[in-house]
Amino acid sequence: MFTIGEFAALGRVSVRMLRHYDGIALLRPAVVDPHTGYRYYRAAQLGRLNRAIALKDLGLTLDQVRAVLDDEVDSAELRGMLRLRRAQLAAQVAADTARLARIEARLRMLETEDRMTTEDVVLKEIPAVRIAELTAVAASYQPTDIGPAIQPLYPELFRRLDEAHVRPTGPAIAWYEPEGGGEMVVVHAGATVSVDSGAARDFAIVDLPAVPTAATLVHHGSMDEVEASMQVLARWIEENGWRAEGYAREVYLEYCQGEPEKGVTELQIPVSRR
Template identity: 55%
Template sequence: MFSIGDFAGLGRVSVRMLRHYDAIGLLRPAHVDRHSGYRYYAASQLRTLNRIVALKDLGFTLLQVQTLIEEKVDSGEMRGMLRLRRAELAAQVKRDNLRLAQVDARLRMIEIEGHMDTGDVVVKTIAPLRVAELSAVATSYDDPSSITENLSPLYPRLMELLAKAGVAITGSPIAYYQAAPTGPEDETITVHAAFPIGDAEVGGEAGFAVVVLPAIEQAATALHQGSMSEAFRTGQKLATWIDDNGYRTVPPGYAREVYLDCPPDDFDKWVTELQVAVVR
């Protein structure tokens, strides 16, 4: 048997927490000295304590934890629940790291305001382009984590479908965006992942759409170097150039993205052309 202090140390929880668990009937001591009132715990109770802590870490309330403990969740179920929670936390860390990178990039942009070089913006005509594409819906254009989560998986899936259909890819991957609101407060957008396929014949059951991206008579273009999580840097450069040179964007104003070089394991080396339709 272990004193409450020793048991707390072994279980890596506080004595206060063990007293609380006792008070609510979640984890009673194995023995309470009737003269001193001292609580004592058995080593076998560490198994229950581990489950309580694990379930709390999964986000369950203590009342829910008590129900699950009483229902005797087995080790296999517990492992499954913990793996799911771990995946959720890893996804959250990834989103938070992305937001942190964006904050850092915006701070750098603020530091160079008024000194931005827009000399490499080029106006060009973009010819119509026949592409194969898959699409998904993201929460908003200004939520890069949602765009990445919804857009990125489309490319490998589309490549598999193209290979299965025997359709060759004839150019760089492309992304473009369209507003898809379902109400006045809804900012959702449809994200499109596309590959040029030229004049290739495509059967009716290919599993992807074939569309012709319209020509852009005048596109203000610039190369973005690095991760697309910082694409707003190049977007701001384009906006400054457009304003300084008497142009205006063609609604809805989303940039078309052409991924000229995109090493899968090194986002910092990506080279992407942003194309924004403009008129004078």
């Protein structure tokens, strides 16, 4: 037999872990000296220890590990435990992947801040336009909330336009407005059309009014990285004595759903003199 220290070394675990496993009845010593309280283990117990470590690494709790090793859990229950753990790990990987993408986007934004200048801003009049639109609600103005809300709208809108035999006559246009008094945002996904507004259709027909004066800037790339361009516009508006009015519009000059990094979007912010 082996002392607890020797057994810990053989199993590549800590003595503290073995004491804990003893305390929760996961791995009892083969013998406990009644006089000294010293714990002794047999070589055959290394198999149970290794299986316990493997199951724990899969994400099972120690109580679940003990139940599996003591045959209190049948194969169907074990499959259920492992499927649940697989789903949890998949969700964690997805969340970490999304978080990594946001960090990379933020880094790219910081890298381009110094290269983008307010000289690219153009002040112009925006004519009235009629659009067909679908709407959704996003949790906030953050690109990570706006993107999942707006991205499904355009394929669905174009599908409905095709079924209604309505052809877009200009670029797609999006804009956003707050929902109530909270952070929720109504997302408007529209396509420029020339149709009668009175006919019954499964999409709305909206007339966007003309904008006498708008500060505009062409953004190249994914809309997940639009913050840098919006900062340039905001700086230009502030430095030149203008005030933002109404809701900003996004005009998709080149809409690339499958390759958003190739997109070209004109940002339009209605402005007035202070």
